[in-house]
Structures are given as structure tokens and as C-alpha cells.
Amino acid sequence: MSVPFVDLKAIYDQLRTEIDVAVGRTLNSGRYLLGEEVAAFEREFAAYCEARYCVGVASGLDALHLALIALGVGPGDEVIVPANTYIATWLAVSQCGAIPVAVEPDLGTYNIGPERIAAAISSRTKVIIAVHLYGQPADLDPIIALARSHDLKVLEDGAQAHGARYKGKRLGGHGDVVAWSFYPGKNLGAFGDGGAVTTNDPELASKIRVLGNYGSREKYVNEVAGFNSRLDELQAAVLRVKLQHLDQFNDVRRLTARLYLEGLVGSGLVLPVVPNWAEPVWHLFVVRCVDRVALQKGLSSVGIETLIHYPIPPHLQGAYEGMGFTRGAFPISEKIHDEVLSLPMSSTMNRSQAAEVVSKVNKLMHEAC
């Protein structure tokens, strides 16, 4: 039995009838930008996230970037980011001319916490970006309290965490603003690029909407130097269909995660830790293994596809060469990047595929010892 990491075509096959209707309806409307589908998706996604406002944009990176501008971040400002995250979190800061100030994560949850964030705050800090990495909510309450006490804003990167809950409440309206990605492989994925922000702050929502639409509220009146960053009608129509199934899709991921957590207890792998206030959505199921190369090769030879999220931390990428970091600058993050392996995880996986992964991982781990 082979187990692909994720099968995007299988997701389309499951929803084909509904998606084809939605796409046909949109094509027939003759309206492809700034129309009814986006407006409806924004209402529906805001409601789903328990937030007051949602604004569609062109990608997750743009959602982060426009949110930072709307929060007043500019050249020379500092923004706190996790040392281990997808590089987009850092790039959004750099795109504002601001400086990403990296904070080491917790080795159990892989997210950043208030103690290390507090140590990184300076007089130039404007915003803290908390990433809900791998679909696990960060510990928001103490981070928000810390931000309030220093007059800072909290931007959450929710790109991997659609539908997750923190202390019983959905992500989407805890911090000042949350950035979402609808990249095809995300828990809520479009058939191309897409993104959004959610917030409870009407002014922030309005600023971000204007920024993403050429700085314009009224056609041909440009109040600020904006961008072209809009969620399009076709993607919104697809996302409306998928949003109706998101909870059920996340339940499939939860079942797989439970089977992994139970089945791999004695494997010798380091398994993800879930704090009692977190309801994760398992965008990725990430284990740590000192000899991940051998494990990945062994799994591949029996048809089980695994990936690495991510092989190189942002501070050691060519993109950040200019900041002058060398190996050893962020040892916890480097250790994570050296040891992590993501097991197959998707909303179309079944019990027997999860059982197959568990059995093959245990077999390989026991042979290695």
C-alpha cells in the first residue's frame, strides 16, 4: 500500500459536483474580481473564525505584508518573528523595510512563547508575529498581555491553522489581526493563490481593503500608494464550497493524528506536544528523529511519502545573508530544521493508510536500534 503525502486531486474528486457548480456560476456571472463571491466568502469566513471582519487578498504573504503596513510598520521598525517558520513570515517584515527579530521556539510545541519574546523587545519593536506552526495554536493570552503592556500589536500567521481553537475559541479574532493563506496545500486551499485577513478592528479591516485595491475606496480615487492584491471570484467560489467541509476535513486529520500519537508512542521518535488549551488542526504531523535521512529513505522504499518542513531556517537562507547570521545563531531552530520529518497528512487519508504508516515507522525505528 502506498501512501502519498497529500493528494490534492483526490480532494477535488470528493467535492467535484459542488465545485463545478460554483465555478460554472462564477464564470457565468461575468464578474471576476470584487464581486458577490468574494463578499460572501468574506462574510462566511469571518463568521467561521468568530471574527467581525474578513478581507480577501491575493496570498498569505500579502495578507501578512498588508497587515503589517496597516499596523503602521515601516522602515527601521522591528517586528518579532519565530526563528522557525516558513520564510514568508520574515519576508513580509522585510517587504515593509522593517527588521525581523527572531525568537527561538519551544522544542515541544515548536511555537514561540512570552519569555523569549519579552527578551527580544526593544524601543523599536512595533509588532509581534505569532505563527500557529503546523496547525498548533501558539499560547496567545500571555503573548497578547505582553504586547499590551509594551503598547505593541499582535499579528497572527494562521496560514497553517484554519479552524484551530485556542482555549475553546477559534483562531481569527484573538490578536489584533490574523493573516491566512489559501495556497492549495493548506487546510483550506484554493485552486491557485489566495489569502485573507480577519480582525475585529473595523479601521484595520478598512485600511487593508484599501491597500489591496490600489489604495482606493472609490474607483480612480487613490488615497494611499496601494497594491494590487485581491482574492478573485473563482478562488472565492471554490473556497466557499471547501469552507463548508473544513470541519469534517479537519476531523479526518485529527483521526490520523490520534492514530499516529497512539501508534508511535514507543517508536523512539519525538512526537508533537499538544497543550491542554490547544485544539490543533494538524496541517502537518511533524516528528523528530536524529537520523531522519535513513527514516525518510526507508519509508520512501515502501511507498510512504514524507516531506521536511523546513530543511533550512530563514536566518541561514541566501535571502537573509545580509543579516550576517551563521550556524549556531539560533541553535533550537537549527536543531528542529535538522531533525524534523512530516508524516503523510491530508483530509483524504484513511485509517488503513495511517495504520500502514505507523507499522512501517515502528519497524524501521526498531531495526535502527
Ligand SMILES: *Cc1c(COP(=O)(O)O)cnc(C)c1O
Ligand atoms: C503558506 C504560508 C505562508 C504564505 O502563504 P502564501 O499564500 O503561500 O503566500 C505564510 N506563513 C506560513 C506559516 C505559511 O505556511
